[in-house]
Amino acid sequence: MDTKSQELFRRAGLHIPGGVNSPVRAFRAVGRCPRFIVSAHGDRITDADGNEMIDYVCSWGPGILGHAHERVIKRVQKACEYGLSFGAPTEGEIRLAELIAELVPSMEVSRLVSSGTEAVMSAVRVARGFTKRDKIIKFKGCYHGHSDGLLVKAGSGALTTSVPDSVGVPQDYTQNTLVASYNDKASVEALFLANQEEIAAVIVEPVAANMGVVLPKDGFLEFLREITKKYGALLIFDEVITGFRLGLGGAQGYYQVTPDLTTLGKIVGGGMPIGAYGGKGEIMEMVSPLGPIYQAGTLSGNPIATAAGIETLQILKEDPDIYSRLAQKAGQIAGAVKEVAGEKVCVNQAGSLLGIFFTPSLVMDYESAAASDTTRYADYFGYLLDRDIYVAPSQFEAMFLSDAHTQEDIAYTCRTIGEFLSSII
């Protein structure tokens, strides 16, 4: 007898590519039928067959408060009573821009869009327009959304499908995208030496979370800050994941390195479709209608989405201790892994971002991440899923904690991960 998710997956495949609206959701990297979710509350999600699972995907990051937080839901419901979309400016957009500028001071001026992809695509365009240069540097294994010029050695879904560059992206769209190795200063220096004043920007995930979680080596972000200044290039921090995740000030606050432009997504929308990009006024004044760099969007700054984002950020602002609580929870899980697996498994943690790699090596870049045992990861995923623990269906994603994860659920997760590791070590 097929499960309801299996039936739904079959039906989905009739009208949606691969049955999903984003590739990683198809569970191809873990060889399982995806679970079709019907509801989520707190740290739990419930699938179409009534399985209630402890959720460590958290909608890929937005769910830092836990699902369906009462205050966020109430604010969204209230906003809906006034209409869903006007295509005109609203006070909510001002409030969200003010909150962003207050919490991420380098983003004194920002523009709201509807996804992280749009935020990154626009930030790169601004960097090119501001510097009048065409080339950008990105890092192998980092993922910045699916705009053509950035699908070069992308991380996240593109890694799992083992097709690092996407078909359909003309070669001349990516000739201006140079690729360095994460945590490898020499690879960045070599590109600057070879391209000098042709480089508009370096874009980096300040904590990489799309090749699994990979932390910046001490001094790496500071190095990127210095070398971009030296060559007159802009530094773009893609904080779609780390923004409001590593702290109220994101990774730039956590590591005290200030970029020229920042992109946001996920948490800034509280689970609703919002992306944002921003930086100093002198850069952002290049953006239309003030300046010659065009970017637009029908639903940019949508009043329902901004309501969710504002309430989420206000809750985080009111309770900054959430970040130490989140880090402590992630530390419990990291500790449980190390207790059983020791050095046989690599665990990378930055605040409430956790990456578990089935490799004895230290994972510090794309190559070491790609060398991890993804078959073992699929076994790990299946073991946990069968015990109602829902982690990322791919080695090349992150484990997300929320304020709603209870000590009881964390303890159960630690025990279950420990059981799995004991069975393979």
Ligand code: KE4
């Ligand atoms: P979106 O267009 O998916 O909102 O954001 C693109 C993006 C940009 N930058 C970073 C650092 C990101 O992680 C993302 C998207 N993250 C993935 C998860 N690794 C989204 C999940 C998915 O693709 O389904």
